[in-house]
Amino acid sequence: MMKSITIISFIFFTAVLFGQNDGIKTIDSLKLILQTEKNIDSIIKINNTIAINIKNHISLDDAVTHLHKNVKFSKKHKREFGVGESYLILGHIYIIKAEHDSSSYYLTKSISIFKNSPLKNKLARAYYLKSIVYQMQSDFSNQLKYALLAQEFAEQSKDYTLITDSANALSMYYLDQHKYNEALVQAKKCVKYALLSKKENRINVSYMGIAETYRLLKDTVNANHFFEKSYKGTKANNQKFEIAWILTNWAKLKPNAEALQMRLEARDMWDQHQVNPMNIHNNGMIGILYLSMYDAESDSTKKINYLLNAEKHLTSTIEKAENINDLINLIELNKSLSRLYSIKKDYEKAFFYLEKSNLLNDSLNSQEIKNSLAKLESQKEIQLRDKEIQLNKLTLETKEKQKWIYIGGILLLGIIGSLLFYQSRNRQKTNQKLQLLNSELDQANKVKTRFFSILNHDLRSPVANLIHFLHLQKDNPELMDEATKNRMQNKTISGAENLLSSMEDILLWSKGQMENFKPEPKKVSVNQLFEDNKKVFSGYQNITFDYQNPDAVELFTDENYLKTIIRNLTSNAINVFTTTPKPTIICKAWQENGKSYLTISDNGPGASQEQFKALYDDKEVVGIKSGLGLHLIRDLAKAINCEIAVDSKLGEGTSFILTFDNSTKSQRNIL
Template sequence: MRKIIAILLLTSLLGFGQNRNKEIIRLLEECETIKKNENYRQLISVANKGLSLSKEDTYLLSRFSFYKAYGYEYDNNQYEKATPYFEASWRFAKKNKNLKEETLAIMRLSYLYYSTKQFQKREELIKYIKEVLDTTKSIYTQGILNGSLGEYHLDKSEIEPFIGYKLKAIEYRKKFPKEDASNIVNIGISYSQIGQAYIKMKQFDKGIEYSNYAKPYMEGSSNSLAFLYNDYIKCYTGKNNLDSITKYYKEVYKLVSKEDSLHISVSSANRYMAEYFIAKDDISKASFFAKKAIRFAEKSNDEEILMEARVSQGKLLYRQKQFNAAIEVLKQASTHAYEFDKNSFIVINQLLSESYAKIGDWKQAFYYQSIYTKANEKVLSESAKQSIANAEAKFQNRNKQEKINLLSAENKVKNLQIENTRKTQIYLGIAFLFLLTIVTLLYRQNVNRKKTNKKLEKLNTELDLANKTKARFFSIINHDLRGPVANLISFLHLQENHPELLDEESEKRLKQKTTEGAENLLSSMEDLLLWSKSQIENFEPQPKKITVDSLFSDTANHFSNFENISITYENTQNIELYADENYLKTIIRNLTGNAIKALEKTENPKIEWKAYTKDNKVILSIHDNGPGGTKEQFKALYDETTITGISSGLGLHLIRDLAKIIKAEITVKTSNDFGTTIHIIL
């Protein structure tokens, strides 16, 4: 009895296993059929059933995970949902050592990591792809993953390696089984991507040529055809052919269906129409298409498409002089724009700079202008290194070689050996001259570019020096002229509003001080004008031999009004030095003025200037018996990034700059007990 039960149970299990296997095979076949028919929501549903039956079978888990991910990716671009299932498919395929399934999964992951801004993951994946290509002889894997490497370089605007990898991928794909319909579409996609590269370089005839190569391969995929029709729109926009633009715009809409709304392609088509009418200054039509581009981009859930639509909207708002609205839209577009498309990133920052300039925000305008300039220079540098012709030549090399061999054989039959030799010499001579001409032109172009760059660098340096000199000049005027003028105004106000407070002796004394202050003011103005003239002429200090006594005498005259402060000058060695007199006077006056300000609340205030030599260097020192300070207060003398105020003085940063120009060193010693000592070492 037990044996009978066991036999019945085993028979039941075998029957269940056979039924399960039949169901799995049916689901796999159904998934493939649904995928070809582009019914992506149904594909997700059927793949879920397959996953529930797969249990621990890594092959089945890999296949059904791939189908589910594929469904999410193409069902209105649900990239975030698709990514983990592609990752699962890759993981199970590696575990099962199934290179074909692994290849399919990592091909899609490369694109999705880019679209979902997981750039670090993509870099790691690209490294792994290169390792696989270096070790496999699989024609299938070579065809698929060389294409992925090409797309990676296209996303980075690296055109030469993109075309090289794509042409290599096409050659491998043409060796795939002819019954593989999806491969036929992918060959077309590869051709269209090369066409897109030419479109980026504004070679629109070449773009149309490669789009024509692509079209016969893509007839079976509405999604791929929609992208291709957008390529035609871009080409004919560049050729200013509105009839052809409109034709392919309508073709995109003909492909839209309930199963596939093609939001990405519809958004792109409307954006290209908007760009065309912006260029024609037809704002009404441009606005109509730009709004549609934004609406469909938002539905697509594709960040790159939305970024591109916002760039067009930003351009339109700028043309309409709605600068604040343009700034808001362009800032939204700028997020990850550099990773998506460097040229769009350049346009965004240029428009932001110009928009801020229009509303008078020069700080932001300069900030975005600097970003635009750096990005533009980098892209131009990369463009100079691209050699598209070489990549295309590799693609056509086989046909060319066959023609050369055929001509060579015919020449052997028809011509004598000596004639062939003569012709060969002529051909070689022409080729050599042609090559020499190209090398010469490239060399001259390189030399001219270097000369231009040096001139630009020199002009930028001179401009920077001019700006710094102008800033120092106005700071000096602020410091050295404000004080005397303020004293004069105070005396005049006192004399006008409260004359009764002044007896004859006080009035006489104040008039004398005011007169002396005005004379010192005139002297200061003459010094500043002389100094500024020398700066305007050549922007360099004018060193000469000067005596320390003359510097001290000038300082004493300048601060003669401060009778309540004892200011002494000691130069026992009668020192002479070689420096720019105006720079040094400005430094000494400023240090003296700062010391006077520090002594405002000090009893018996004293300032001592000394000049002496040490280790073959001239040292000028100023000491005050004030309250001293902290290292942070004097930080501007050493740190070029620190900026101090100049509302009541020249500012320590200007002392630092002037000292640096005349190659003087500034040191500070300060404490609460002994005051402050500052050394000027020349």
């Protein structure tokens, strides 16, 4: 199910947008008043009111043009608050247009004007709209900051409408953070002050907010009650925009056929008003709904039709979401499209869209880590440039020596033979040094590339989770109840332990890249290896692990190298389980014809041989989902004289086969 992050609060602050029925007549009446009005302040207020009505009933772009003229007029007559009011309305319009940078620019200017003024209601409105901008940009910290400021100044101004709006903004923040009980407190406050404001459109919309809160609390009785109450009110008040919102969210409680009818009706209303966030959410939900209908349908013709409709809505909606950088909707849309292509057995596209979803999700949480890695890479580049400077300096010194040798040869013809011999010998030594430095530079480049690739692959996600929790604990400890804190602490501890294991693997691999570092082979019990592996992956309760060693096999090899190989292959197997029913991993060991064999098999989707190229090609640095892990496995297996092969069939699963030669000669090779 798609998140409601940019949907619920967006409707609330646009409740005024289409609520007036006589807008055109109002504009004409106000223009007549302007013809005889002489007071500057009154002219500015009338022009701002005209702009609001143009925005609501004619065109957003025409309203922008009218407001810019009013800003110019206000500045000419030095009416700062008139300018601030126009900026406030411009910020509102650019939110509706989903142009977040422009909206933030005008709201910031408006806040700077009203911050030191007695007009606390204007400041509260600006803070409220600013919180909406940050909500749409998934900047939850700033969303909460400005929503709290909006509520503080709304209560100071004793404006029931503003208190209603700010309570709604906080309710939506808590919904986005899955803190539904806190959201319910704010939703009830929203209803209370909406009733006190006696504004029908605000009352109807406040019922929507509390209905959505009850829906997310899984209280379907209260949710349906308030949706129906809101629906009747908006119908009677002819609030088409709000009706579309109700249908969009109420549909989540309805059976597929009824839900689809509601969403199609809502889509027609959103299209009339061209509100992009609403179109994106509703159209995306239509696509997901068609996927659900595909699952429930037995007729093959209907199933094909549902799948085609799902693909059509999801792909077109992704394009719209990308145009406004709607990250939250993009994460869910790409994940749903990945599932669709998995159903169609187009695993390449399924993997592509799943990766897009994961990358977008990472971008919300791991920017700090990316910056750290970029800094590390920059430092490495500086070191490489220093080596290049040394090479150039050495080359210049060589040329200088050659020049003096040539001059000496001309002047000292009697000893030209000796000089030529010296020159030749000196050049040979210099070239050897140059070749050695070039070789070291090339090797450093390769190791750097591998090292940072592995860092990015194996460490980024656990470090991101750890940092996210620490920031949350530091900045907003009051937002976490005891159960959430314990769950997050347990998750962080588990992530830190996995991170330590990954760091040990990477350290082992990096040692293997060092000159003169060799494995330390000894007799290793496969049963003990299996026991260690079982402990590492004991947290995956949804996956069946089966360990088989009927011959009680023992191997002569380096225990740490082999542990790392088995752990990485098991981790890769776990990563391929996305839609696999009854996921199973089998680890098996046996002896045959003087050789020992160890396999790690899964019943996942499988892959082509091309995707396992990293196991065999030293130049290959990518593979399947955990391709960089394959690169690490390849190097470790080579170090302990272990042959590794893969047998993968699409739709059936994958097996990695490790082969160990039990002969004395092979054991000596390891030593």
